Amino acid sequence: MKPVRVGICGLGTVGGGTFNVLTRNADEIARRAGRPIVIEQIGARRDNPLCDLSSAKVTRDIFEVARNPDIDVVVELIGGYEVARQLVLEAISHGKHVVTANKALIAVHGSEIFRAAAERGVIVAFEAAVAGGIPVIKSLREGLGANRIQWLAGIINGTGNYILTHMRDEGRTFEDVLAEAQALGYAEADPTFDIEGIDAAHKLTILASIAFGVPLQFDKTYTEGISRITSEDIEQADNLGYIIKHLGIARRTDGGVELRVHPTLIPKTRLLANVHGVKNAIEVMGDAVGPTLYYGAGAGAEPTASAVVADILDVARDIATEHNYRTPYLAFIGIDDDQDRLPILPMERIVSAYYLRLSAVDRPGVLARVAMILAEQEISIESLIQKEAKSGDLATIIMLTHAVREANMNAAILSLEALDDIAGPVTRIRVENLDEQ
Amino acid sequence: MKPVRVGICGLGTVGGGTFNVLTRNADEIARRAGRPIVIEQIGARRDNPLCDLSSAKVTRDIFEVARNPDIDVVVELIGGYEVARQLVLEAISHGKHVVTANKALIAVHGSEIFRAAAERGVIVAFEAAVAGGIPVIKSLREGLGANRIQWLAGIINGTGNYILTHMRDEGRTFEDVLAEAQALGYAEADPTFDIEGIDAAHKLTILASIAFGVPLQFDKTYTEGISRITSEDIEQADNLGYIIKHLGIARRTDGGVELRVHPTLIPKTRLLANVHGVKNAIEVMGDAVGPTLYYGAGAGAEPTASAVVADILDVARDIATEHNYRTPYLAFIGIDDDQDRLPILPMERIVSAYYLRLSAVDRPGVLARVAMILAEQEISIESLIQKEAKSGDLATIIMLTHAVREANMNAAILSLEALDDIAGPVTRIRVENLDEQ
Structure with a gap:
């Protein structure tokens, strides 16, 4: 031929x-x-x-x-x-x-x-x-074509995963590992695209269109980078049975699609938690097939x-058939016909569990005031660790919450930061349990 | 339309x-x-x-x-x-x-x-x-079509993986877990196809044809079941840093294709080692893409x-194009044209590392005689554990060997079993390190 x-x-x-x-x-x-x-x-x-x-x-x-x-x-x-x-x-x-x-x-x-x-x-x-x-686009567009896709979550930026892996394994700071990654050629001289989640958001935008049949909407993707992740958060997450990964998450809900890139606590026992270094992996949940996962080299x-x-x-x-392309570019026909079929949710409307880290003045009643603020926003606590103040009078409070709407969490954090008892900003990292149900 | x-x-x-x-x-x-x-x-x-x-x-x-x-x-x-x-x-x-x-x-x-x-x-x-x-056929046939595939290794029978997972997690015997799996409907009343590796060999035959462009040759696939795996082997493997999985392995060598289903020790740190219960996963090594892995539900x-x-x-x-099928049935054209392009290797010619477990009479010189037999077959030992005889006078010797041709190992085992010092048959389980290089 x-x-x-x-x-x-x-x-x-x-x-x-x-x-x-x-x-x-x-x-x-x-x-x-x-x-x-x-x-x-x-x-x-x-x-x-x-x-x-x-x-x-x-x-x-x-x-x-x-x-x-x-x-x-x-x-x-x-x-x-x-x-x-x-x-x-x-x-x-x-x-x-x-x-x-x-x-x-x-x-x-x-x-x-x-x-x-x-x-x-x-x-x-x-x-x-x-x-x-990793043939993940083909898998989503063709291999999983029978399914109503419910969510997908992926480690889709190798640079970020390299940094988080070495921070955790070696107890080093973000800046330190980033400098090493730049020296080794794993990170660009200007690493903004990778570490701030923009590169991952480009990829997530494409995956979401193919998964749900929604138009490409990069500008509606929420992005949060990993530059503020500290060794302490990584260690605390570890104590709680979690690993922090920079995930791209797309989820179908009744009201629309969640589309977000941010640092995320995931249980250590999940396969995604065991994807290290520059490797990528995407887990996809379909209504018929259940969870599937695709792993391999994300760059190079x-x-x-x-x-x-x-x-x-x-x-x-x-x-060879001298004919038009058999498969729609983004898996579905007529994606642009009805922009409102499944809108992208604003970040305030997503639902997530959260990891919170607070520095609190070590005096009576602090915990009660913190708990009251959370209760007002209907946030329930799954676990709480209060660490003794080492030096000075500041104690660290670590919490895992149950799932709640992000708007409630934003309001709670504003109120917490306004308390005289709380020093500095509240650290908030989202938690995904990636349940295979 | x-x-x-x-x-x-x-x-x-x-x-x-x-x-x-x-x-x-x-x-x-x-x-x-x-x-x-x-x-x-x-x-x-x-x-x-x-x-x-x-x-x-x-x-x-x-x-x-x-x-x-x-x-x-x-x-x-x-x-x-x-x-x-x-x-x-x-x-x-x-x-x-x-x-x-x-x-x-x-x-x-x-x-x-x-x-x-x-x-x-x-x-x-x-x-x-x-x-x-799991869309593994599409991934191999289309998604990895640029690659010369070097090997693939998969957990491709859910029943077997369910049994091995529960044997390890709960320290139970093969017979005990099999009975439970039958009661739960995970295993058939006659479980031969699953536990003896015949079902996995059917699947491996198909994967190998698509990966290497060789004809379907089920009758040349080596199959070994899991019914003789003991709790002791699982525990000893664990101590050495390994998990026993029932793998289907296909590997391209200069002389031909290895095609084999058997219990296999793999390092605990590999993703495949973390695939539990009835779930399946296939790792594929391509010359361009490196290792990729596909995970999900293998049945149901x-x-x-x-x-x-x-x-x-x-x-x-x-x-829709009203034309013939665009993709060859088995990924390659002309698969049957040249049956000898890449023959299936007889089992004696495959190369593997091995786990060996021997019961030896606890007297001077035994280890020297064992070591001599291995040396004669050019088998070098990576690690060796000798356990004190608990009762009676039989000690257990556990060895991991470096890679050697199966024919040499067969000869060594025959000689070992002929020794007066060695009681009963030698247990031999193959080891794959699944190196991502």
Whole structure:
């Protein structure tokens, strides 16, 4: 059969990995695709020393790739927003199928891109945009297609998980481990996207659309980073039987969808709690299948390339039928038709259990006043530890609460912080038990 | 768009679950498929009290479903070998697509069925045949399609894992837990298929074909059950940092493919070691993606139905293009063209580390004679524990060895058992470290 001709735009970490995987495993991939997959052209500002480009056609103009009449599939691996958007739209307008690893692009400009692609009848695939090499998009979109998805929760940023893992294992501070991660290349010089949860929110936005059939709504995703997590919180959580992970959580409720990224206490016995270092994992709860979990490398050259090439393979298998794409871009048809079918809940309306840490003046009646404030907001306490004041007169109070609406917790924290007895801000970390029921 | 019309054959546990999931989630599934999926007819010897069949067309003759001109997809859920084979071939000969949950059928008669289906240009899908609701076949066949798969190892029989989990947690005997599992309905009255590894071998046969592109070769799969695992072995493994799991293992080596089901020691820190009760999980190592893992319910009415319906959804999305199936039945084209491309290795040629337990007469020189026999077979010892003889004069020797060819270990065990110093048979359990490198 006729080969599928691929153009790769961007030859950095993921582009280089994609070139190398397609080259090294060409025979095996051709047996899976039923036809050879050949790299017709590469668009890159500079070469990648890890790739043998001797027999490759390289151009410095990525838009030349998007317009090349000899190319069937354009692979966008340049990253970023605006140039990537223009490149993808240009490729689509020339009738090319598109494969991308760009989570920011899909989360923010996905609706526009899918609209253009649907009009032109081409595929846009983006498995590599979420959780690197783990085929979680395919699993959600196809493998779990029988289910009404109830919730999903994922460790979907390797940098953050690396930092939390080393803070816990070695009792080190956030700043200390971050500096190490930067030295090792696991964190960027400007780590904001990773540690503040923006990268995870891009991925969560995409997962939620595919799980629930709601439009991409990155701007409604709540994000809270891990930079304020202290060694003390990690240790206290440990004493209570929990591990702190930076989770992306999407949950269907009667009123709408919860969509939130924040540090979260989860029970140590859960599989997700045992996902360490730069590894990613996503747990998905479906009404028929129950809980399933997907684990693997969430980043890196070849793990991400694995997902990029899987998408190219899907395209190759699809265009063998010389027909439109068989699977809706975001798993459901008509996602944008009814924006209000299932709205994204404002954060005040989500329901969660909480871990609270307070510094209190060590005098009679403090606990009573704290308990009164919680009771007023209908917050019930699951467990409470009061630690003796070590030096000075401040005692530490640690609480786990039962589930309550976030609005009530916000009100309670405001009242607690207004008490003369309470010193400094109240630390609040959400708790998820990830019950498999 | 025109609905996809499904005929369900068999209305037992999985058939009932499939009926209920298709009915309950009809709207959501239609939004994913782009068209309604309707149950046109049900063939079953008796009704299922868990299903509301009031608006269903039921026949007692399953072959009527296979021949019904108003049906697009025949779903085979009767189980067993011969009648299921005839039913599926009849459906194919009438141009129907087929979805089945029958692992025995695919492992033993798959080649014949796929040949017939290819000639007729119809789909045969069988996600539910392996690991229930976990989309591991789709992940291997499509999601990891970029990779040269190096090995996979899975807990793919829930009954066996239930028994081993409770033996370890509660220090109970195999017989005791098996009786409990039978009372709870987790094990059959005749549990041979589950506890002797035959069910797992059916599933492993299918996974290996999809992973490596080799023909289905159930008869070459080595199977060893869990009925001889003792509480003492579980405890000794625990002391050494290991858990005993009943694993299906498929590994690519230069000489061929290892294909084996047997009790296995794995390090406690591995995710697979933390998969308990009736749950299943499969770890897959690909050359690009590294290790990935898939976890979930491996059996049960609705988890298995989840996979059945995912396959129906795939068919619905595919036949929207009114074309042949896009994905090869077993992931690769031309699997049967060259049977010798990658042969299945005889068990004597596999390489593994081992756990050995010996009862030895407690007298001078025993350990020297044991060590000499191992040295002659080039077996090196990683760790050794000798336990004092409690009563009588027999001491227990526990050893972990480094990796060695099984033929050498077989020879060593024969020599050890011939020693006057050694009482009774030598217990041998294979060890896999599942290194993520």
